[in-house]
Amino acid sequence: xxxxxxxxxxxxxxxxxxxxxxCNYSSSVPPYLFWYVQYPNQGLQLLLKYTSAATLxxxxxxxxxxxxxxxxxxxxxxxxxxxxxxxxxxxxxxxxGGTSYGKLTFGQGTILTVHP
Amino acid sequence: DTAVxxxxxxxxxxxxxxxxxxxxxxxxxxxxxxxxxxSKKFLKIMFSYNNKELxxxxxxxxxxxxxxxxxxxxxxxxxxxxLGDSAVYFCAxxxxxxxxxxxxxxxxxxxxxxxx
Numbered sequence: 066x067x068x069x070x071x072x073x074x075x076x077x078x079x080x081x082x083x084x085x086x087x088c089n090y091s092s093s094v095p096p097y098l099f100w101y102v103q104y105p106n107q108g109l110q111l112l113l114k115y116t117s118a119a120t121l122x123x124x125x126x127x128x129x130x131x132x133x134x135x136x137x138x139x140x141x142x143x144x145x146x147x148x149x150x151x152x153x154x155x156x157x158x159x160x161x162g163g164t165s166y167g168k169l170t171f172g173q174g175t176i177l178t179v180h181p
Numbered sequence: 182d183t184a185v186x187x188x189x190x191x192x193x194x195x196x197x198x199x200x201x202x203x204x205x206x207x208x209x210x211x212x213x214x215x216x217x218x219x220s221k222k223f224l225k226i227m228f229s230y231n232n233k234e235l236x237x238x239x240x241x242x243x244x245x246x247x248x249x250x251x252x253x254x255x256x257x258x259x260x261x262x263x264l265g266d267s268a269v270y271f272c273a274x275x276x277x278x279x280x281x282x283x284x285x286x287x288x289x290x291x292x293x294x295x296x297x
Contacts, residue, residue: 106290159283174222174223
């Protein structure tokens with residue numbers, strides 16, 4: 066069984082400030098972890114993913130995330146927010162084994178607002 | 182040259198009607214999916230096909246029937262539409278996920294279904 070919890074359904078930051086979006090996961094097998102971004106009225110786009118190589122993963126648009134097994138976390142960060150980062154962000158987990166056939170389980174999403 | 186495309190983009194219909202949503206991917210992927218995103222933006226997998234074979238079938242009413250005529254297409258047919266079926270339906274595709282569960286899923290733009 067696998068699940069994802071995203072702490073904070075809404076996060077608001079000023080332009081240029083640090084972005085931190087929290088994700089905790091639960092998985093009965095070693096996980097693969099993903100962050101997706103959804104802009105209004107669009108589909109989801111992959112930002113980055115953890116596939117058991119480096120624990121610090123760099124993605125597109127200056128985002129990165131760190132896999133911490135001891136904390137079962139995969140928080141998304143960006144040092145300096147840009148207005149164009151305003152969107153909804155989804156964390157997802159996929160089991161690296163078992164009978165799930167790599168089914169993605171998503172968190173409930175975090176809406177990021179960026180103020181000028 | 183859209184990677185994953187869906188038609189129609191918007192669908193407004195009456196309760197009790199039957200409707201279909203089409204999905205096509207030109208990425209050469211083996212695996213395709215249907216997801217439902219409800220009014221609270223929660224994303225949940227419905228079905229997955231690998232090389233035209235059903236591999237994931239979540240707890241979905243049997244009014245929903247996916248059909249994969251070839252590995253580039255996965256259509257979703259919904260019978261006897263109900264108010265609760267109103268949602269955004271996303272199609273996605275990936276390389277074969279029956280063995281490598283780290284494969285990225287690529288999402289279509291979504292079909293916004295409103296049942297009146």
